[in-house]
Structures are given as C-alpha cells and as structure tokens.
Amino acid sequence: MKYGFIGCGNMGGAVARAVCKGAGAGDVLLANRTPAKAQALADELGCACGTNEQVASICDFIFLGVKPQMMEDMLDVLAPVLESRAESRPFVLVTMAAGLSMHQIRQMAGSGYPIIRMMPNTPVALGAGMIQYCYDDVEPEQLQEWLCAMAPAGQLDEVPENLIDAASAVSGCGPAWVYQFIEALADGGVAAGLPRAKAQEYAAQTVLGSARMVLESGQHPGALKDAVCSPGGSTIQGVRLLEQRAFRGAVTDAVLAAYEKTKELGK
Template sequence: MRHRIGFYGAGNMAQAIIAGLVASNIYKKEEIFVYNHRYEPTLQEVEKKYGIQAVIDEKELFEQTDVVILAVKPAILLQILPRIKAYLQEEHLLVSIAAGISIQQIAELTGPHKIIRAMPNTPAMVNEAMTSISPNEVVSDKQIQTVVDIFNKFGKAKVVSEEVIDAVVGVSGSAPAYVYLFIEALADGAVAEGLSRGDAYEFASQAVLGAAKMVAETGKHPAELKDMVTSPKGTTIAAVQSLEESNFRASVMKAVQAAANKNREMSKED
C-alpha cells in the first residue's frame, strides 16, 4: 500500500523530514502534503522549495493522507488535538514529535487511534538526526517500519518503549546543546592559547565529529577509544585528569538527568 504523508506544521523539523523524504525519492512529491497552522507565507515557501502539496485547510490534510506527522509545539498540539478528532478515520496513523506529550494524553484528546511518538533532534537539519520511535499497541509492525523508514531518511531511527523516552530526551533530544557548549569551550581554550577564533571552531568541531564517528563506526567502547589516545605522561591524560578533577562526567550525567526530569514534569503538567 502506498502511503500519503501529511505534515501538520511546516517549521524547521518538519522541513528537515520533508527534505529527507523528497531526496529519497521513495515518495512522490504528489504524495507529500503540508498544512501550516496560521502562517500561510511559510506554507507557500515550503511548497515552492520542495514542490510538495500545500493545503490551506486542515480538514483537507487528513482527507488526503493516512500518515500524519504532527510537527507543532507541545502547547499548540494540545490545542489542536480536540479539533482534529473529527477528521480522524480508522486508517490514520498519527506521529507526534512534540516533547512532553504522552501517547495517553494524545489518545485522551483524539480517541483510540494508532499513535506513535517520535523524538528527533535538531541535527535532522544536516541529515544526522537520531530519532526514537515509540508506538502504541494498535500500531502494526508494518506501520512501525513505515515510520522508521521515514525518519531514517535524515539520520537514524530506533524503536524504543515510551517508558524510556525521558532518557532519550536527555541523551539525544537535548544533547546537541551540550555538544555545542563543549565545542565552544574547546574553542575558547584554543583561543586562550593563541589560535584564531575561526580556526579554533574548525579544529574543535571536526574533532568532535571525528570522535563521534569513531564511536558509531568502530563498535569499540568509548573508554577503549579514550585509552588509545592517552599516552603515558602525555598531553591527553593530563587533560583527562583536569576534566575529572572538574567532575566532567558527573556534570554531564546530571545534565542528562535534568533534561529527562524536565520532560517528565512537562508530561505531568499538561
């Protein structure tokens, strides 16, 4: 069965997903639809940029598609769910990328439908996202694979239980910000040692990119890769010791847990 994909929302994350789908050529541009709540100029820009089908009526979005990606902010999602309930048919699969809104909350506002929570992160904009896929019990294996395939078009996607989604937010959803801070700090240290600002960012960002690729592609434990760099009485072990004295790993662990706890609190607040 050929799916027709709808996007409720046309922001940065929606456009990253759309770009991945268009580039993959798996779905025809006529099979991808987008509706943007309130901001018609953005909708027109997306239609022109990607050549997909823009619709100005939210009801039409659901009439034309069977997989609908809800790409709006959490507060907006809670506002629109009761309204779109009237448009939902048995064949519709809802995919929410809103942080802090549980499958149960979505179901309470829309009724018992096929629902998936997907948590991509911002590197989707450069086709390097990491996305968690958490389905409810009525989503079929084939439908899960369809959604995994969609999110694989701009990075990697992995099916996990919704029970661990708070941890996913801490280790993946919010993590790019931690890495940006780390890159900035690396560069600041290099500038303090005389390197130009532009060169410092280039060296720092490439070092982080290369190190991440080593973990992803070698299959080696990060500690093993770290040991490969730390020579006896060398520069790297001196730096590692300095980081440990500053509670580097404990600080990062606390950051992950802080993000996870905040996501958990958001789920309880709404």
Template sequence: MGLKDKKIGIIGTGKMGSSLIHGIINSKIVDSSNVYASDIYDLSLEKLHEELGIKVSTDNKQTVMNSDIIILAVKPQIIRTVLAGIKDDVTENKLLISIAAGVPISEIDDELNSGTKLIRVMPNIAATVGEASSAICPGENTTNEDVDVTLEIFKTVGTARVIPEYLMDAFTGVSGSGPAFIFPVIEAMADGAVYEGLDRKNALTFAAQTVLGAAKMVLETENHPAELKDMVTSPGGTTIRGVHELEEHGIRSAFMDAVIESSRRSKELGKKD
C-alpha cells in the same frame, strides 16, 4: 510494506516539520507529489511548494484526507486544538505520528476516535542538519509495518530507535537536551585554542569537527568510548595530560548529573496538567 506509494502529510512546517519534509524529499523515499503539508502561515508553505514541489494547504483536514500517514509537527500547546479539527478524518486505515514534545500517547489518544493508529516520536534539534536522534514509541493499535515505516521516515533525518514510552524521559536527558550540553564543550575547546594563539574561526571549526569525528568513531566502529580514548592516549603524552585535567574537574559526574537532572525535569513536566 514500503513507502513508495504512500502519501505523507505534515501538519506544521516550523523547523522540525520543514526538516522532516526536506529529509523525506531528499532521500526519495516518496515522490514529492505524494507529500502534503499544511500550516496557518502561507509564506512557509509557498516556499516549500516552490522549492520541493510538494502540495500545500492552510487546511489541516485537506492534508489528512489526502494522506496515508500524518505527522503532527505542532507545538504541544496547540495539539488538542489541531486534533479536534482532524479527529473524524483520521480513519482506522491511517497512521498518525506525533512529534509534539512532552505529550504522551495517552493524552493524544484521549482526543482521538477509538482504534486510531498512533505513534509518538521525539526527534532532537539536530534534525535540522540531518543528524537527529529520534526515539519512537508505538501506540497499542499499531502494527510492525507501522513501526517500520515510521523508522524509515525518521531515518531520513538521522538515527531512529524504538524505545518504550516510560524511557522517553531518559531519552530527553541524553538526546533531547544533549546538544545543549555539547555546544558549550565546543565553545570551550575553541576558547582554549584561541588562548594558545589560534584564530577564532579556525578554532571553532577544528573543535566542532573534532567532536563530530569522535562521535562518528563511536557510531561506526561500535568500540567502547574508553577503548577509543586509549587509542589516542600514549604514555606520558599530551592527551593523557589533558584527560587528567578533565578528570580533576569532574567531567564525568558533571555530564552524568546534567543528563539525570534533565530527565528528572522531564518527568516533573510530564506530571503537570
């Protein structure tokens, strides 16, 4: 089952919702006339309508009734209110996808009618530039086709993989929080280059592109990072000197601890009412 003839609705047009809409339209997986969006803010809706030609409304029920697939791109604090307003319009033939951070499938399911098809997805902030990591967790009423179309949608803004929901905290540690671990690395590398005389603008560009290029090598070659590192570190050279300095400062344990602590915090937050 493809998406070509499907109608997609997005409730919430903040950063993540708008990024998904742009990804869907730019990838041409559906025509813009088959994309619906709703929000309480008229301004963001009008901008999307004028820029992309999608159908917009301030009425969530209208978006749901017109759509085969509904993406909930709302803040976790208001998801129950939103669900209460659309519950009876999400019929068994529709697929509901939630990207509300930290809200498990069971809590969303409790607010819906029995038999509703539900998938939980967690993209990260890089969706705003089309390079997200997205974890997909299917609910019990979903089919393989539902999972496939969800993957197709979220691959328009980056990489998407299916994982069991109990691993969502681990995903949060490495990908949800991960960009915040890398931004200081880019800044620090640029600072080092500035210290050595490079101007700030060029230093930031070179540092960011270096991180982007290294990540792309891991993804595209599928070689182990250690193997790729060995390709750059010649005996007695400049790189091995720098690698030694990083090891002296415990770079590996620092990054491991950052991911582990973020995952632990995600578990703690998930236990709260």
C-alpha cells in the same frame, strides 16, 4: 501514501525534509501556524503546502510537529475532522512531542487512533539523526511504509514507550550540549591563537571523528580516551582539569535535569 506535517519548525521541518527524500516530495503536504514558513519550506523541498484541516483530512500519516504545550488546542480543533474520516480513510498519527504519551495524544485527538510516537533530533535535517520510536495499533504494512519514508532521517531504533523520555534526554536534547562543547572547544583554540573559522572546523571535525570512533570501533569511550593520553603528555592535563571541574558529572546531571523536565511536560 500522503505524509502531512502540522508544525514545520526546527523539528517538524527537519523531519519533513527527510520524508521528502524517503517518500517523494509529491506526497508531502506541509501546514504551519505562520503559513509563510510552510510555504518557504515547501518551495525549497518541492512539496505542497496547505492548512491543518487539509493535512488532517487527506494525509495517511499526520505528523504533529507543534510544541507539547500547544498540542491540546491544536488537536481540539482537528478532532471532528479526524473523526469524520476515520471510518472511510484510516490514518496514523505521528507525534514527536517531548513528554506526551501516545495515550495523551489519543485523548487530545478524540479517539484511540493508530499512532507512532517518535523522538528525533535536529541532525535529522542532514540524514544523521537518531530517532527512537514506538507505536500502537499500526498495521505492519503501515509501519513498513513509515520506516521507508523515515529512512533518510538517520538511525531509527524501536524502543518501548517507557524509554522514550530517557532517550529524549540523551539524543533529543544532546545536540544542544554537543554544540556547547564544540563552541567551547573552538573558544579554547581561539584563546590559544587560532583563527575562529579554523578553530570551529577543527573542533567540529574532532567531535564527528571521535563519535565515529565510538560507533565503529566498538571500544569503550574510556579506552579511546586513554589512547589519546600519553604518559606525562598534554591531554592528560586537560583530562585532570575537566575531572576537577566535574565535567562528566555535570553532563550526567544535565541529562537527568532534562529527563525530569520531560516527565513534567507529560503531567
């Protein structure tokens, strides 16, 4: 099986990194508008680099890693290449584009080709990603191959397509807001006198450990929060202040703002 990537930026590049582990770098082909970017990543990962047309004509899984706004123009050029091979050498399109449905991608590609739609996030680069996926007209063996290739990317979860935009607004966008939180937590530490490097390490490790507590203890985040707050202690003062500033409401609204924007991208 050959795995090809068209668009090797932040997300396509991270997924390619994982697939090189899952499928073997020898079966991965990278293409990018600025070829030097694909070449640099290919050199690092030990895979090959080529053109969009080469990916479209020889790969069994064609990962589409361009921005949603660029998808139509990119696929317009490749539609004849895909059409000319579809009968003799079937392939699966793999889209990671926010907001674009499988139906829209198929229309842009020129036909109802087998398709997987996934929503990864940037921690995929470390094998710690959260990836939702759905698919249509994909053979069970093809899906199995794809799942094996993607396994080093992180946690994979099959969902119906109508949940992908909401999932995107939580785990696709979420890392950006978590980084904002880590930066702010570290800033607070620096304000209180910690050296920057220590403050950042403490903040990031705290988020990592707290996330593991949620996942591994099975407890509600509110109960885990209560366990940190001693009566009359320091943490509850911070909780009080964050509630006053509507911290949880602001985060919930951020998710909904991202969700609305994602839906707009598909219009």
